[in-house]
Amino acid sequence: WENADDTKQIADGTKQIEDHTKQIEDHTKQNKRRQSSWDPNS
Known part of the structure; x- marks a missing residue:
């Protein structure tokens, strides 16, 4: 099923974004x- 692959790719992409966000x-x-x-003032 192509849809299953698409869903997995989207999930992987979302996870990568979350990992990058955490790193940032x-x-x-x-x-x-x-x-x-x-800076002693901050």
């Missing part, structure tokens, strides 16, 4: 930590 969030947290250690 982790990087953002790390950057904020770094910035706060650089």
Whole structure:
């Protein structure tokens, strides 16, 4: 069934996007930590 393959591809794509989003969030947290250690005002 082609539809089953399409559904699986969409699910895989969604999971990749979620993984990327999580990585971006982790990087953002790390950057904020770094910035706060650089800047005494923040």
